[in-house]
Amino acid sequence: MTGAGRGIGAATARELGRRGFHVVVNYRSDSEAAQGVVRDIEDGGGSALAVRADVTDAAAAAALVHDHGPLDALVCNANIAPPFAPVAELPWETFIGKVDGELAAVFHVTQAAMRNLSTGAGIVYVSSIASETTRPGAAAHSAAKAALEAFARHVAAELGGEGVSVNVVAPGVVRTEGSAAALHPAAIDRITRTSVLGRMLEADDVAALIAALAAGDLPGLAGARIPLDAGQSVIGQYAPAS
Numbered sequence: 001m002t003g004a005g006r007g008i009g010a011a012t013a014r015e016l017g018r019r020g021f022h023v024v025v026n027y028r029s030d031s032e033a034a035q036g037v038v039r040d041i042e043d044g045g046g047s048a049l050a051v052r053a054d055v056t057d058a059a060a061a062a063a064l065v066h067d068h069g070p071l072d073a074l075v076c077n078a079n080i081a082p083p084f085a086p087v088a089e090l091p092w093e094t095f096i097g098k099v100d101g102e103l104a105a106v107f108h109v110t111q112a113a114m115r116n117l118s119t120g121a122g123i124v125y126v127s128s129i130a131s132e133t134t135r136p137g138a139a140a141h142s143a144a145k146a147a148l149e150a151f152a153r154h155v156a157a158e159l160g161g162e163g164v165s166v167n168v169v170a171p172g173v174v175r176t177e178g179s180a181a182a183l184h185p186a187a188i189d190r191i192t193r194t195s196v197l198g199r200m201l202e203a204d205d206v207a208a209l210i211a212a213l214a215a216g217d218l219p220g221l222a223g224a225r226i227p228l229d230a231g232q233s234v235i236g237q238y239a240p241a242s
């Protein structure tokens, strides 16, 4: 479980722990947060281990997988923080840094895992609705997540014959530390008003879907991209008849 010290990753790690997985709680820098997730899992009767590794680094990602395999599930979730700026003002280095980081964070771990997976394992990539939406300043984030999804489809095709399910979860805005800076009161109000459920998405909502996919609860799915947005896209299309 990459990027599991907080946010969606931490919620998913806890859910996988409840389901009986031995969870490798990967993090990059915040050891205290990751140890807290491990304690939560152990307090619930599960088993887990916190492992520091920058998954954009090929050697660190390979060691993460090899030291803890064979894997029954792999969740690629680490958050590569997106820059927000119009294309006209976006330095190439900033743009390509996000795309490169997003892909590196899934490529190295996936390639190592392909040689170290249990039969029937599930792989889940955490993308974003941003891969298919057009919002001011989000070009780098959109491009990076769209590239991640293209990569995931090819992994699904390569591993499908080996009984490994590979799918993508694409959340809308979720209340986490990673999204906190963008979630000023007006934004929360807009998101809540334009959601079928009338509320924000929480990390536990996303964790429930990721864990179900990782555990193979949805056996008909392969190479799928599942949007999870509390119904925001439905409201967006629900224009009154004119």
Ligand SMILES: NC(=O)c1ccc[n+]([C@@H]2O[C@H](COP(=O)([O-])OP(=O)(O)OC[C@H]3O[C@@H](n4cnc5c(N)ncnc54)[C@H](OP(=O)(O)O)[C@@H]3O)[C@@H](O)[C@H]2O)c1
Pocket: 002, 003, 004, 005, 006, 007, 008, 009, 026, 027, 028, 029, 030, 031, 053, 054, 055, 056, 077, 078, 079, 080, 105, 126, 127, 128, 129, 170, 171, 172, 173, 174, 175, 176, 177, 178, 179
């Ligand atoms: N929050 C949203 O609104 C939202 C919406 C759609 C999609 N998503 C996607 O959901 C995923 C998680 O987002 P989040 O909001 O839960 O993130 P978050 O709250 O910022 O947490 C990010 C986690 O990723 C870890 N991490 C960052 N870079 C890493 C690296 N190179 N190697 C290993 N771990 C790394 C962090 O570890 P440290 O703290 O130790 O550095 C932390 O545990 C991301 O892929 C994001 O794009 C989020």
